[in-house]
Amino acid sequence: MTGAVERRHLTVRGVVQGVGFRPFAAALAGELRLAGHCGNDDSGVFVEIEGAAGALDEFARRLRDDAPPLAEVLDVSSVPCLALGERDFRIVDSRRTPGLRTLIPPDVATCADCLRELNDPADRRYRHPFVNCTHCGPRYTVITDLPYDRPATTMATFPMCPRCAREYADPADRRYHAQPICCPDCGPRIRAEHGGDRIDGDDAVLAAIQDALAAGRIVAVKGLGGYHLMCDATDPRAVGRLRERKRRPDKPFALMAPDVGTITEQCVVSRPEAAALTRPARPIVLLGKRAGSAVADGVAPGLGEFGVMLAYTPLHHLLFAPVPGHSNPVPRLLVMTSGNVSGEPLCTDDADARARLGDIADLFLAHDREIAVPCEDSVVVAVHGGRSGTNRDGGGNGEAPIRRSRGYAPMPVLLDRVSPPVLAVGAELKNTFCLTRREYAFCSAHLGDMGTLEGRRAFETSVARATAVHRVDPELVVADAHPGYATRQWAECYARDKGIALHTVQHHHAHVASLLTEHGRIGEPVLGIAFDGTGYGCDRTVWGGELLLVGPDLLTAHRAGHLRSFLLPGGDVAVRTPARIAVALLRGAGIGEPTSRDVADLPCAQALPVAERELVASQLRTGIGCVVTTSAGRLFDGVASLLGVRHRVTYEGQAAVELEAFARGASEAAPVRMTLHDDELDWTGTLRCLVGGLRLGVPAADLALGFHRALAVATARLATRTAGAAGVTTIGLTGGVFQNRLLTAGVRTLLQDSGFEVLTHCRVPSNDGGLSLGQAAIGATIARRRAADSGVRRAADCGVRRADGSELWVTDRTPTGQAR
Numbered sequence: 001m002t003g004a005v006e007r008r009h010l011t012v013r014g015v016v017q018g019v020g021f022r023p024f025a026a027a028l029a030g031e032l033r034l035a036g037h038c039g040n041d042d043s044g045v046f047v048e049i050e051g052a053a054g055a056l057d058e059f060a061r062r063l064r065d066d067a068p069p070l071a072e073v074l075d076v077s078s079v080p081c082l083a084l085g086e087r088d089f090r091i092v093d094s095r096r097t098p099g100l101r102t103l104i105p106p107d108v109a110t111c112a113d114c115l116r117e118l119n120d121p122a123d124r125r126y127r128h129p130f131v132n133c134t135h136c137g138p139r140y141t142v143i144t145d146l147p148y149d150r151p152a153t154t155m156a157t158f159p160m161c162p163r164c165a166r167e168y169a170d171p172a173d174r175r176y177h178a179q180p181i182c183c184p185d186c187g188p189r190i191r192a193e194h195g196g197d198r199i200d201g202d203d204a205v206l207a208a209i210q211d212a213l214a215a216g217r218i219v220a221v222k223g224l225g226g227y228h229l230m231c232d233a234t235d236p237r238a239v240g241r242l243r244e245r246k247r248r249p250d251k252p253f254a255l256m257a258p259d260v261g262t263i264t265e266q267c268v269v270s271r272p273e274a275a276a277l278t279r280p281a282r283p284i285v286l287l288g289k290r291a292g293s294a295v296a297d298g299v300a301p302g303l304g305e306f307g308v309m310l311a312y313t314p315l316h317h318l319l320f321a322p323v324p325g326h327s328n329p330v331p332r333l334l335v336m337t338s339g340n341v342s343g344e345p346l347c348t349d350d351a352d353a354r355a356r357l358g359d360i361a362d363l364f365l366a367h368d369r370e371i372a373v374p375c376e377d378s379v380v381v382a383v384h385g386g387r388s389g390t391n392r393d394g395g396g397n398g399e400a401p402i403r404r405s406r407g408y409a410p411m412p413v414l415l416d417r418v419s420p421p422v423l424a425v426g427a428e429l430k431n432t433f434c435l436t437r438r439e440y441a442f443c444s445a446h447l448g449d450m451g452t453l454e455g456r457r458a459f460e461t462s463v464a465r466a467t468a469v470h471r472v473d474p475e476l477v478v479a480d481a482h483p484g485y486a487t488r489q490w491a492e493c494y495a496r497d498k499g500i501a502l503h504t505v506q507h508h509h510a511h512v513a514s515l516l517t518e519h520g521r522i523g524e525p526v527l528g529i530a531f532d533g534t535g536y537g538c539d540r541t542v543w544g545g546e547l548l549l550v551g552p553d554l555l556t557a558h559r560a561g562h563l564r565s566f567l568l569p570g571g572d573v574a575v576r577t578p579a580r581i582a583v584a585l586l587r588g589a590g591i592g593e594p595t596s597r598d599v600a601d602l603p604c605a606q607a608l609p610v611a612e613r614e615l616v617a618s619q620l621r622t623g624i625g626c627v628v629t630t631s632a633g634r635l636f637d638g639v640a641s642l643l644g645v646r647h648r649v650t651y652e653g654q655a656a657v658e659l660e661a662f663a664r665g666a667s668e669a670a671p672v673r674m675t676l677h678d679d680e681l682d683w684t685g686t687l688r689c690l691v692g693g694l695r696l697g698v699p700a701a702d703l704a705l706g707f708h709r710a711l712a713v714a715t716a717r718l719a720t721r722t723a724g725a726a727g728v729t730t731i732g733l734t735g736g737v738f739q740n741r742l743l744t745a746g747v748r749t750l751l752q753d754s755g756f757e758v759l760t761h762c763r764v765p766s767n768d769g770g771l772s773l774g775q776a777a778i779g780a781t782i783a784r785r786r787a788a789d790s791g792v793r794r795a796a797d798c799g800v801r802r803a804d805g806s807e808l809w810v811t812d813r814t815p816t817g818q819a820r
Contacts (some may be wrong), residue, residue: 225375227339280406507535514774544631712746
């Protein structure tokens with residue numbers, strides 16, 4: 001060492017455990033000839049480093065800039081301390097630091113080095129279904145506590161053999177402190193089960209599974225975060241049986257392929273899409289179908305694209321590889337869908353899987369490593385063009401998430417400042433919850449729908465585990481304002497039992513807050529365009545086509561515009577029956593009654609039996625059984641039926657998704673218009689354009705594309721006018737309808753051409769899967785105010801108002817701030 005010797009204590013926070021950070025720090029210290037030690041603690045990685053000041057500065061800089069690929073360094077703090085005259089650098093045991101917790105890393109796909117070992121007959125881990133190293137493998141789904149060490153994982157029951165123990169203890173080895181390290185001598189075992197019969201031995205198991213798939217059978221396979229159901233994706237009969245048994249008649253199945261080359265044979269893959277497919281997270285990526293695809297039509301009926309992912313575990317890779325000594329057929333493309341009955345949570349426990357999947361699967365492929373945390377596959381689309389914005393904490397990677405789960409959860413989103421702990425319970429569909437700890441907001445993996453008892457139990461179990469792992473007791477719980485949501489009712493009980501406050505947040509306000517939070521833009525005024533299917537409005541109608549001006553404090557919101565309202569005859573029955581919505585829209589546009597000759601020739605009227613049309617006509621005349629809505633999602637449903645695309649749905653959003661796919665097949669956009677009436681998007685003239693086009697023989701696909709463009713133009717016009725009057729220069733697009741890429745691209749381009757900065761989602765979904773983040777951000781702001789005041793503030797002081805004794809609402813304010 002040259003120059004004056006100094007010593008510093010560094011604390012590195014972020015995803016720095018289980019990603020090779022300590023060996024990286026040790027190698028960096030050796031390169032710079034520095035002494036000291038490093039280790040894990042509950043806040044991340046601690047480093048005591050000694051040497052010349054310039055070398056110490058470089059060390060601290062490179063800790064962040066040159067960190068391992070899977071690390072995410074959020075902060076490096078430094079404190080001077082007394083030099084000890086050490087000569088070497090070593091890695092020391094983990095330490096517990098009361099009151100602090102590190103971050104949990106996500107699961108990572110098998111790396112190239114491990115794949116080479118998996119396929120090398122000379123390697124001792126040849127064809128080992130659980131090969132992993134510091135750079136890959138399970139993380140989130142095996143962790144039972146923090147800090148991330150082997151005793152706090154589900155690998156604790158598998159003692160390391162001497163050879164694995166030597167690798168684990170060697171700082172120069174790729175498996176140094178790789179907590180799931182194992183080999184054929186000491187790792188988990190796979191097995192196949194069929195009825196009461198069991199097959200053991202890796203090659204025998206895999207050969208039996210491949211034979212079953214070739215015979216058209218359905219196999220339940222245990223993955224990282226739960227079970228999948230799989231079959232040969234090129235076998236129409238197998239796909240049909242899976243649909244029938246899973247009770248999933250139309251919703252698309254995901255596909256799994258062994259490599260990008262196989263995917264490009266079936267799909268059109270752009271460079272951004274290839275990048276998304278090959279990220280360490282290995283999400284499902286939506287890709288356009290290639291003409292002549294060998295994939296069975298029943299995999300994604302009515303759509304022009306597939307959701308495809310690459311194999312991401314060693315076991316998956318072995319499914320696509322020949323078994324030595326066997327001549328059984330090797331699959332090239334598999335359906336790989338969630339291991340559950342539709343509407344139920346994912347199966348993770350072996351006994352539960354046998355009970356719930358026994359009537360679906362012909363064969364089980366299981367293993368004896370427990371799953372600590374359920375985790376569905378993530379779903380993304382690659383963003384082409386546009387300027388979606390970049391988060392201060394690493395977003396903006398060219399992806400728009402549809403479902404944020406494996407590979408991404410539980411990575412946090414940074415809040416604008418440290419806050420008391422808050423629990424936000426999300427929505428009813430596509431549920432996630434969010435827990436805050438200091439300046440971090442931890443969104444859970446995708447949990448699904450809360451409509452079943454099993455779903456609610458899975459939600460409660462996940463919340464309990466998250467609060468225990470993070471060692472936090474929420475001081476505030478936040479729920480959606482909808483009084484009928486199961487999550488709202490659960491939150492009321494939770495708040496009462498814990499003796500803490502409950503706040504409810506209007507649905508679309510939470511959507512906008514979610515978008516602002518993921519972009520680090522809290523504290524700035526924004527116009528949020530929130531388009532979705534259902535959200536309980538401040539006037540107790542169903543909202544879903546809203547323009548909200550959200551203030552810098554995040555707590556005040558003004559409903560500055562919306563879609564013209566219409567009726568849903570039968571309420572939830574209409575949601576399942578877009579033909580009902582279509583005839584209601586026709587009546588609202590003055591085109592004709594559901595039973596009149598004026599609409600009898602239209603597809604939506606013809607799709608309804610006479611008795612149902614008469615019932616709908618009666619409901620619309622009297623208002624009995626009708627729900628008032630401004631939902632953009634329901635408008636899409638109605639137009640889908642009007643144009644003959646979909647009259648009844650079997651999954652949420654089906655009609656709108658199929659309408660977008662239909663529009664993509666248009667030769668050109670038909671001339672369709674939507675007008676503005678004060679602060680409303682008036683669809684009545686749009687309906688007349690569509691009906692007129694149908695009767696003139698204009699191709700329905702051209703009319704579908706014309707509808708998309710008309711809505712985009714009208715939305716951009718109203719937003720431009722509203723934002724200009726309010727002096728706002730940033731506009732955000734949020735809500736599930738903005739998963740529609742035609743609409744999103746149209747609105748974004750028009751607004752950007754008018755000089756606005758446009759924010760879209762790139763860290764959490766625009767749908768209800770991202771809602772809990774917005775709820776948590778609003779709750780954190782309220783909690784900080786309460787803490788600052790050393791007491792509970794009145795609701796009015798927080799920018800919300802009471803509608804009755806228990807429900808809190810976003811304030812509906814005029815631009816001057818006075819309540820209307």
